[in-house]
Amino acid sequence: MMSDAVWPSNIKPLTNRNYATSRGGNVLNTPVAGGLPRINLDNTLESPVFQLNFSLSRIGFQAIMNFYDVAINHGAKSFKMNLDSGNGIEEHQCYIVPRTWRPTRPSHNVWILSCSMIAEVTSSQLEEADWSYLYPIYGEDIALMTNLFENWVESLPNG
Numbered sequence: 001m002m003s004d005a006v007w008p009s010n011i012k013p014l015t016n017r018n019y020a021t022s023r024g025g026n027v028l029n030t031p032v033a034g035g036l037p038r039i040n041l042d043n044t045l046e047s048p049v050f051q052l053n054f055s056l057s058r059i060g061f062q063a064i065m066n067f068y069d070v071a072i073n074h075g076a077k078s079f080k081m082n083l084d085s086g087n088g089i090e091e092h093q094c095y096i097v098p099r100t101w102r103p104t105r106p107s108h109n110v111w112i113l114s115c116s117m118i119a120e121v122t123s124s125q126l127e128e129a130d131w132s133y134l135y136p137i138y139g140e141d142i143a144l145m146t147n148l149f150e151n152w153v154e155s156l157p158n159g
Contacts, residue, residue, distance in 0.1 A: 003072065003077040003078045003079055004080075005067070005071040005072050005077060005078075005079040005080070006079060006080045006081075007067070007079050007080065007081035007082075007094075008063060008064065008067060009082070010060075011054060011056065011060060011063070011064055012054070012082075013052040013053060013054055013083075014052075014053045014054060014055055018051055018052075018053055019050075019051075019052060019053070019084075047118045047119060047120055048085060048118070048119050049097065049116055049117070049118055050083055050085075050094075050116065050117045050118075050119060051114075051116050052114070052115060052116070052117060053112060053113065053114050054112070054113040054114075055110060055111075055112055056110070056111040056112070056113060057109060057110070057111075058109055058111070060111070061103065061111040061113070064113065065103075068096075068101065072096070075095070075096035075098065075101060078093050078094060078095050078120070079093075079094055080092070080093055080094070081094045081117070083117075083119060085119060092119040092120070093119065093120040094117045094118060094119050094120070095117065095118045095120075096115055096116070096117055096118075097115070097116035097117065097118055100114070100115045100116040101113075101115045102114045102115065
């Protein structure tokens with residue numbers, strides 16, 4: 001069951017310190033005697049994992065620990081959080097990976113929180129159109145070009 005809890009918006013992950021995501025957990029590698037392994041999908045949609053770090057003041061640490069302990073029941077409940085999974089910052093439904101919640105206090109008034117989160121699904125997994133093959137042609141202007149094309153297609157008569 002999805003929770004309506006929302007990660008505190010003023011507690012943002014550090015993007016210059018190991019902000020990372022991984023994929024490929026839904027790909028199976030089956031060894032074959034005397035040949036190349038068989039590679040196939042276990043399921044179509046995987047839940048990508050994010051490795052995140054946060055720098056928190058004493059008050060920020062108290063707030064996030066209250067969120068962790070009370071709002072999401074020590075990480076047992078899901079929550080909504082803004083993450084960048086490749087399509088810019090978007091809301092994701094997340095869970096904290098068990099045994100990855102690691103707060104440390106490297107100095108008197110600063111806490112560092114490291115944890116891993118699983119996003120149930122990302123927008124790139126749900127989109128119908130894949131325009132990435134156009135990147136070599138349009139580069140950083142790809143969003144502008146695809147938006148112009150989509151607007152042009154929508155303006156065409158349906159008849």
